[in-house]
Amino acid sequence: MNESQHVMRWCLLLLVLLLCCTAEGIAQQVTRIYGKVSDSRGQPIEFANVYVRKQGAGTFTDEKGRYSLELSKGGENIEVEASHTAFRKKTDKISLQEGESLELNFELAVMQIEGVEVLEDRSRKTAMQQVPIKDIKINPTVQQGIESVLTSQLGVQVSNELSSVYSVRGGSYAENLVYVNDIEVYRPFLARSGEQEGLSFPNPDMVGSIYFSAGGFEPRYGDRMSSVLDIRYKKPRRFGGSFSASLLGGSASIESSSKNQRLTQVTGIRYFTNQYVLGGLDTQGDYQPDFTDVQSFWTYKINSKWESSLLVNYSSNNYRFVPGTRETQFGSFNEALRFTVFFEGQEVTSFETFFGALALENNPTVNTKLKFIASGFRTIEEENFSIFGQYRLDELERDLGADDFGDVVRNRGVGSFLQHARNSIDATVYNFQHRGYHTIDNKLLQWGASYRIDNIHDRLSEWQYVDSAGYATPINPRNEILMNDVIKGGSELLSHRIMGYVQNSWDLLLNNEAELTTTLGVRAHYWSFNGETTISPRGTIAYKPKWQKQINDSTILNRDVVFRFSSGVYHQPAFYRELRAIDGSINNNNRAQRAIHFVLGADVNFKMWERDFKFITEAYYKQLNNLVPYEIDNIRLRYYGDQISNGFATGLDMKLHGEFIPGIESWFNISFLRTQEDIVDDFYLRTFNSDGEEIIPGFTANNVPVDTVTMFPGFIPRPTDQLVFFNMFFQDEMPSLPTFKVHLSMVFGSGLPFGPPNFQRWQQTQRYRPYRRVDIGFSKDLKSQKNPDKGLFGKFDRAFVSVEVWNLLDINNTISYTFVRESGGRQYGVPNFLTARRVNLKLAVSF
Numbered sequence: 001m002n003e004s005q006h007v008m009r010w011c012l013l014l015l016v017l018l019l020c021c022t023a024e025g026i027a028q029q030v031t032r033i034y035g036k037v038s039d040s041r042g043q044p045i046e047f048a049n050v051y052v053r054k055q056g057a058g059t060f061t062d063e064k065g066r067y068s069l070e071l072s073k074g075g076e077n078i079e080v081e082a083s084h085t086a087f088r089k090k091t092d093k094i095s096l097q098e099g100e101s102l103e104l105n106f107e108l109a110v111m112q113i114e115g116v117e118v119l120e121d122r123s124r125k126t127a128m129q130q131v132p133i134k135d136i137k138i139n140p141t142v143q144q145g146i147e148s149v150l151t152s153q154l155g156v157q158v159s160n161e162l163s164s165v166y167s168v169r170g171g172s173y174a175e176n177l178v179y180v181n182d183i184e185v186y187r188p189f190l191a192r193s194g195e196q197e198g199l200s201f202p203n204p205d206m207v208g209s210i211y212f213s214a215g216g217f218e219p220r221y222g223d224r225m226s227s228v229l230d231i232r233y234k235k236p237r238r239f240g241g242s243f244s245a246s247l248l249g250g251s252a253s254i255e256s257s258s259k260n261q262r263l264t265q266v267t268g269i270r271y272f273t274n275q276y277v278l279g280g281l282d283t284q285g286d287y288q289p290d291f292t293d294v295q296s297f298w299t300y301k302i303n304s305k306w307e308s309s310l311l312v313n314y315s316s317n318n319y320r321f322v323p324g325t326r327e328t329q330f331g332s333f334n335e336a337l338r339f340t341v342f343f344e345g346q347e348v349t350s351f352e353t354f355f356g357a358l359a360l361e362n363n364p365t366v367n368t369k370l371k372f373i374a375s376g377f378r379t380i381e382e383e384n385f386s387i388f389g390q391y392r393l394d395e396l397e398r399d400l401g402a403d404d405f406g407d408v409v410r411n412r413g414v415g416s417f418l419q420h421a422r423n424s425i426d427a428t429v430y431n432f433q434h435r436g437y438h439t440i441d442n443k444l445l446q447w448g449a450s451y452r453i454d455n456i457h458d459r460l461s462e463w464q465y466v467d468s469a470g471y472a473t474p475i476n477p478r479n480e481i482l483m484n485d486v487i488k489g490g491s492e493l494l495s496h497r498i499m500g501y502v503q504n505s506w507d508l509l510l511n512n513e514a515e516l517t518t519t520l521g522v523r524a525h526y527w528s529f530n531g532e533t534t535i536s537p538r539g540t541i542a543y544k545p546k547w548q549k550q551i552n553d554s555t556i557l558n559r560d561v562v563f564r565f566s567s568g569v570y571h572q573p574a575f576y577r578e579l580r581a582i583d584g585s586i587n588n589n590n591r592a593q594r595a596i597h598f599v600l601g602a603d604v605n606f607k608m609w610e611r612d613f614k615f616i617t618e619a620y621y622k623q624l625n626n627l628v629p630y631e632i633d634n635i636r637l638r639y640y641g642d643q644i645s646n647g648f649a650t651g652l653d654m655k656l657h658g659e660f661i662p663g664i665e666s667w668f669n670i671s672f673l674r675t676q677e678d679i680v681d682d683f684y685l686r687t688f689n690s691d692g693e694e695i696i697p698g699f700t701a702n703n704v705p706v707d708t709v710t711m712f713p714g715f716i717p718r719p720t721d722q723l724v725f726f727n728m729f730f731q732d733e734m735p736s737l738p739t740f741k742v743h744l745s746m747v748f749g750s751g752l753p754f755g756p757p758n759f760q761r762w763q764q765t766q767r768y769r770p771y772r773r774v775d776i777g778f779s780k781d782l783k784s785q786k787n788p789d790k791g792l793f794g795k796f797d798r799a800f801v802s803v804e805v806w807n808l809l810d811i812n813n814t815i816s817y818t819f820v821r822e823s824g825g826r827q828y829g830v831p832n833f834l835t836a837r838r839v840n841l842k843l844a845v846s847f
Contacts, residue, residue: 030260031098034068034237035105037061037082045084045108047437047444051366053079053091057304058366060437063209063232068261070304074098082106083366084439101260124562124603125517125542127217128230129153129616131210132665137244137844139729140743140777140804142277142835144248145200146210146231151727151747152667154618154653155214155227157720159749159771160815161806161835162194162274163635167720168214169620170649170675171226171595172630172637175572178202178229181297181311181359182435183375184222188317188351189425189577190381192636194815195278196349198291198317203268205242205253206297208234214653215620216566216599219501219521219538220435220446225572225595225624233297233311235264240797244844247276249291267296277806280836285323285343292316305363313355322346323387329396330831336396338408339820339830347385354378369437376430383423390416393822413822421462427576428455442507446521449500456576459490460584485757489584493576495529503538513546525592527573534592538568560605564618570595578628581641582759590641596623613658622649622675629679629761632719632752634816634832640679640761647677647718664741666730673722676715683712684762699826713762717753724750739781743802747773756827757819772811777804782845799845810837 037048044065051058052071055078061067071078074096083089087108096102131149141148147164150156155169164187165173178185178201185201211230213221221228236255243252253268272291279287292315299309323343331337357375364370394408433450463486503521510516523536547559573592580586601618624647629640651674657667687695687705695703726748733741751767779802782793793799817829 030262031071031074031096031100032069032260032262033071033080033094033096033102033104034066034261035103036065037067037084037106037108038065039087039108045087047369047439048082048084048087048106048108049366049439050106051081051083053081055304058363059304060363060369062235066235066237068237068301070260070262070301071096072304074100080104082108084108125515125540125544125564126519127213127215127540127564127566127599128211128228129213131212133204133207133210135665135729135731135743136204136207137842138731138741138743138777138779138800138802140745140775140802140806140840142248142274142775142806144204144246144251144272146202146204146207147200150212150229152655152657152669152729153212153214154616154655154669155620155651155671156212156669157671157673157722157725157749158747159722159752159813160194160635161773162277163197164200165194165197165635167722168227169622169651169653170673170718170720172632172720173635174575174577174637175224175226176229177222177224177227178231179221180231181233181309181357182371182373182433183311183357183431185355186377186379186429188353188379188381189427190349190383190423191351192383193634195274195287195289195321196317196319196347197635198289198319198351199270199272199293199315201313201315201355202231203251203253203270203293203295205251205268205270206233206266206295208232214618215597215622216540216564216568217538218519218540219503219523219536219568220448222499223523223525223534223536223571223573223592225570225593225622234266235299236266237261237264240847242844242846244842246842247840249273262301263299265296265298267294269294276840277835277838280838282328282833283323283326283341283343285321285325288318288320290316290318307361309359309361311355311357311359313353315351315353315355317349317351319349320346323389328830328833333398336398336406337412337828338394338396339391339818339828340394341389341391343387343389345385345387347387348382349384350380350382352380367439371435373431373433373435375432376428378428379425381425383421385419385421387419388416389419390414391820393820393828413820415820416467418465419462420464422459423462424459426457429453444505445502446504447500447502450498452497452499454493454495454497454575456491456493458493458576458580460487462487487582487584489580489586491586493529493579493586495527497528497573498526500524515542515544515546517542525571525573527592529574530588530590532573532591534571534573534594536569536571538566538570540564540566562603564599564601564603566597566599566601568597570597574628577637578639579641580639582638585642587641590628591626593627594625596625598622608658611659611662613656615654615656617652617654619652620650624648624677627677629677630719631755631759631761631764633757638759640759643679643682643761645677645679647675647715649673649675649718651675660730661732664731664733667728668730669725669727671725673725675718675721677718678715679713679761682762683710684760685709686711697826716762716765719753719764722749722752724748739783741779741781743777743779745773745775747771754817756829768814771813772809773813774808774811775804775806776808777802793845796845796847800843802842802844804840804842805837806840807835807837812836 037045046063048061050067059069076095077093081091139148142161157167191197209232217228239256241254249272251270255266257264270293273289275287295313297311301307326341328339355377359373362370392414393412397404397409430453435448438445501523505519508516520539526533542564544562571592599620604615627645629645630637651672653671655669660666686709688707689702690706728746730744749771755764779800782799813834814831816832
């Protein structure tokens with residue numbers, strides 16, 4: 001990007017901020033009421049109806065229980081009613097002058113209808129769990145986005161601190177849905193490493209709420225096999241903003257609302273560069289990452305029945321790397337090796353995305369809400385590199401008593417390689433959808449339909465040439481030069497999709513005062529590319545028993561437990577990459593992958609040390625059919641688009657979180673997983689020499705085959721098969737100095753499968769070393785505890801400075817392997833390590 005483009009970008013950003021700052025005062029005075037609807041425990045109630053009798057004005061509360069309603073006129077004894085299927089109606093009378101705004105809050109009690117009680121606390125009785133967002137900024141991790149707190153959720157596994165990708169219960173990141181304001185968002189297609197990935201779509205400064213499900217989610221969420229992340233951007237009620245800066249960049253946001261609350265906006269700007277972190281990698285060179293993201297979300301209440309919203313985004317992720325040298329020591333005490341490479345060439349990667357969505361909401365009646373959304377997404381991505389490397393593989397002295405301990409004692413092999421790629425993709429997605437909500441007595445009916453157009457232009461051209469020990473590999477007796485991993489392809493794909501769903505929820509009270517919630521529905525998906533239509537029925541049942549224990553004559557202990565069972569069919573029609581085989585060709589006969597979920601869970605609220613705690617556990621089994629096998633290279637998924645497999649995933653997740661320290665939340669998660677697949681009609685050959693030994697090049701002396709045996713691999717581990725994953729986030733404060741806090745993040749994940757780079761899935765059964773990482777942060781609250789409104793930071797809602805130590809124990813975690821050969825033909829896997837220990841300084845304020 002040249003200098004004029006940089007100037008134009010920052011001028012555009014300043015113009016957006018100027019427009020945002022003026023939003024507070026551009027609307028005329030109107031008569032309105034606003035406030036919050038909550039239950040008896042102060043918890044917000046979403047989808048509560050707030051209705052003004054005799055005026056016909058009504059609205060729904062948002063995910064935080066808030067509402068804002070414009071009245072046609074003021075007056076005396078105006079009756080305002082708040083209602084919800086799970087609670088008793090409540091009516092208040094108010095007096096309001098013309099042009100006046102009044103805050104009116106409601107507290108609703110649980111409702112009884114003919115012996116049937118409708119539930120409160122609906123979120124515990126669905127597959128969606130709320131994600132804490134207040135600790136995003138304080139979490140001492142390299143990832144600065146919302147992904148840093150996703151590991152607090154059941155079934156989420158991460159093994160790369162440089163990337164925002166995550167695996168859920170044995171699925172790849174391509175099996176995860178991400179919604180922002182009911183709109184599906186996407187990540188870059190060509191990213192092959194965390195170094196070049198850049199910023200993920202959700203902006204933490206703009207987020208109002210996050211809900212997550214690791215499986216068994218409702219039909220209203222789309223067609224993926226693993227998980228759904230539902231993000232809502234906030235609708236501000238007043239002027240505010242935030243600012244943060246660290247050694248990895250910074251962010252700023254500004255939010256405002258007109259005096260009558262009809263017009264609101266929140267705008268965020270982020271700049272991120274991981275250059276400082278990349279400097280700790282084994283490969284030294286000139287890293288030039290440059291990632292920028294601008295988003296803005298506006299809402300306008302047209303009248304008492306109609307509201308519009310606009311979400312726009314521009315993202316520019318640029319990565320340039322000129323490698324210099326690399327030195328990696330690996331092996332064991334019995335075989336200590338050093339891999340040294342000298343590079344020439346460079347890599348230039350660019351991901352540029354544009355996104356816009358316009359939504360209209362209509363409340364035709366007090367019980368009905370209709371939403372219409374039109375959105376467009378475009379990504380222009382290019383990946384270009386030509387890198388030449390000359391390497392040497394040396395054996396090191398391992399005698400502790402030798403003077404030259406750790407020095408090179410002999411050379412195992414030398415060689416060179418040339419890696420080349422000219423890849424690009426230009427993808428555009430248009431989506432038109434409708435969503436509806438209607439409450440009937442104790443039922444909530446939801447429906448939706450959407451039409452989507454996918455237009456993808458793709459070009460692939462990449463290869464690798466290897467010269468090992470003076471000989472080109474693979475060796476060709478006809479003296480031809482053969483390339484490794486040749487991928488050549490180009491295609492254009494224009495397709496249409498029609499999707500729809502309907503679901504209904506019932507809340508009941510049984511005769512024994514136990515509560516029962518049922519959600520049933522079905523989802524359909526049609527894709528013009530292959531003419532396939534999928535039908536996906538789904539359902540959830542939640543049961544809350546009335547368990548009490550008599551402690552003494554005056555005390556009764558209520559055991560707050562909810563049991564859930566979810567099951568359903570989750571089809572995943574291909575987006576694009578699943579169609580593509582290793583060689584770049586397209587499989588026109590691809591059919592939708594399918595997972596059948598069975599999830600049984602329990603949610604327990606309890607008291608410990610007179611403080612609130614929560615324990616959640618879920619056991620699950622997923623039957624997987626018609627899978628497209630793949631392997632993982634760093635973070636890039638390489639699909640075997642011309643093959644299919646069947647498999648399963650089963651496991652157990654447990655989570656404990658609460659205030660181990662008064663006023664500060666911490667959590668502990670542990671997961672157990674086993675996922676495998678059986679590729680249809682796959683086999684391999686084992687050859688034996690005359691001595692009866694299996695021939696292994698580089699190991700056996702007699703390599704003349706005399707016998708061949710056909711082997712059928714059967715079930716093999718999927719690339720995400722991680723037996724144990726443990727994550728904790730613990731916070732503490734100094735008793736005498738409560739403004740000083742410590743934040744500790746710890747991750748352990750057992751080794752993932754991998755294999756040699758020969759595109760044979762049955763060989764992907766070796767294991768990486770476990771992923772182990774400890775990050776710690778020390779923060780200081782800059783607001784005075786005694787006089788919070790005084791001093792330099794008295795005008796801020798929150799202000800803190802922190803020092804973070806990433807990878808505190810300086811553990812070398814492996815993300816992938818580079819395979820080289822010695823002169824005797826033996827192949828070695830050289831580990832590609834992730835980031836080393838780094839210290840970061842961060843400042844964050846909000847107002």
